[in-house]
Amino acid sequence: MLFFHMISGAIVGLLSGLLPGIHPMLFPLSHPVAVGIAYGLFTVLSILPVLWFMYVDPDNFASTNAVARLSPKGWRYITSLYAWGVMLAIPLMVLALPFRQILGVQLPCTAVFVYLVLLSLLLILKSGPLPSTAFLATLSGFLGLLALRAPLGVKNPLIPLIAGLFGFSELLISKERSILPGTEYTPRLEDLGAVVAGVLSGLLVSYFPAVSISLALLLFPLFEGYEGFIMALGAATISSYFFSVFGRLEGLVRTSLAAALPTNELALLALPSLLVGVSLGVLFMRLLTQVRVPTAVALVIVPLCVFYVSGLSGLILLAGSTALGALARMLGVQKRVLSFAIIVPTLLFYAPM
Amino acid sequence: MKLELFALAVFVAALTSLFVLFPCQEIGIEQAPAHVGECVRICGTVVQRYATEKACFYTLFNGDTIKAVQFRPYTCLSGEICVLGRVQMYRGEYEVVVLSYD
Numbered sequence: 001m002l003f004f005h006m007i008s009g010a011i012v013g014l015l016s017g018l019l020p021g022i023h024p025m026l027f028p029l030s031h032p033v034a035v036g037i038a039y040g041l042f043t044v045l046s047i048l049p050v051l052w053f054m055y056v057d058p059d060n061f062a063s064t065n066a067v068a069r070l071s072p073k074g075w076r077y078i079t080s081l082y083a084w085g086v087m088l089a090i091p092l093m094v095l096a097l098p099f100r101q102i103l104g105v106q107l108p109c110t111a112v113f114v115y116l117v118l119l120s121l122l123l124i125l126k127s128g129p130l131p132s133t134a135f136l137a138t139l140s141g142f143l144g145l146l147a148l149r150a151p152l153g154v155k156n157p158l159i160p161l162i163a164g165l166f167g168f169s170e171l172l173i174s175k176e177r178s179i180l181p182g183t184e185y186t187p188r189l190e191d192l193g194a195v196v197a198g199v200l201s202g203l204l205v206s207y208f209p210a211v212s213i214s215l216a217l218l219l220f221p222l223f224e225g226y227e228g229f230i231m232a233l234g235a236a237t238i239s240s241y242f243f244s245v246f247g248r249l250e251g252l253v254r255t256s257l258a259a260a261l262p263t264n265e266l267a268l269l270a271l272p273s274l275l276v277g278v279s280l281g282v283l284f285m286r287l288l289t290q291v292r293v294p295t296a297v298a299l300v301i302v303p304l305c306v307f308y309v310s311g312l313s314g315l316i317l318l319a320g321s322t323a324l325g326a327l328a329r330m331l332g333v334q335k336r337v338l339s340f341a342i343i344v345p346t347l348l349f350y351a352p353m
Numbered sequence: 354m355k356l357e358l359f360a361l362a363v364f365v366a367a368l369t370s371l372f373v374l375f376p377c378q379e380i381g382i383e384q385a386p387a388h389v390g391e392c393v394r395i396c397g398t399v400v401q402r403y404a405t406e407k408a409c410f411y412t413l414f415n416g417d418t419i420k421a422v423q424f425r426p427y428t429c430l431s432g433e434i435c436v437l438g439r440v441q442m443y444r445g446e447y448e449v450v451v452l453s454y455d
Binding site: 002033080083084087090184269272273275276278279280282283 | 356357359360361363366367368370371372
């Protein structure tokens, strides 16, 4: 049975990593081994759709700009940079294991509320022209409330909401492109700052509600240039998943991986599984870079998955969130401001009333 | 250092820990009461065993409760028989089907 869970996790990880717009949370995985392997593979491979299509990944949506800037150096350079970020984070994460109890400390509601207000202000001030940013923040907050708090009756509303805001809207306007192989990146001692920044950001994402990786990285400027940013992003993604497992044991759900896990000690099985998935992803990345998925295929698969998971009402929500995602592009506002779709319902949940 | 070599080392270490460390972890019986669909881990002493060609049925005595389980259990470090599964139905007893470790 363990072997079966490993295979099913690997299939889901490959599909979600290679198909833009497909996320492991779209699949009904329940065993920690399958969940861990799927998210591990997804973490590494999700850089490929960014390379192929300039696709904006819902989890790593800040990577697109950095990848575009580094494109002249080739795909080998970018993928190895990202993969080193993921791999070098592993020793640091393991060193942090004795302090896992910290992730079980529940913050008072008022503290979370104040933190979310400050986070919202930071987001609005740093994401583009103020009027357009405020306008998009309001719209996305309203959409988030309709989907997550009001009884719209959408099953699994988070999936069409996130897929539309960050993924599907980008896929509609993205173009397939070719990129040279280039040379592989060799890590240096100076990269330690980027990896530490990534692990700290991942820790923040796994503990605080509604904070995204790109936002957390703003708080730890220990990296330099686009190279440092890509490495930090890899480290942050894997560590956010890794640490969120401990939060899950205490009932905290901060990542979709945590949500898919049981609340008992079984959840710990996801940790070695996550590392198995990550290393498999790195080992197969060279080969999988050659397997290019046409945009048209992804454009069909994403709505099909949403329909399967959330039904017809999910498709309507996907259309609304996609329109909002495209609007952000047209107004020249950074897409992280669309996180208000999650922040506003969370803010109201923690509001002292 | 080569990226692939690093990844291979992590792969071997993680896979080994998955197969070796976790199945031997002994978890107490305090999972009860469990509900339908929930994952449970139960440890206890085998008091009755019935086996066919395709499956094994064990009855575990655990405190004052009898649990009927169907699969191949594994031996915990303490020597007790441990089973891991998901509650399939609730009828006064826990009927458990295997999730892994067979």
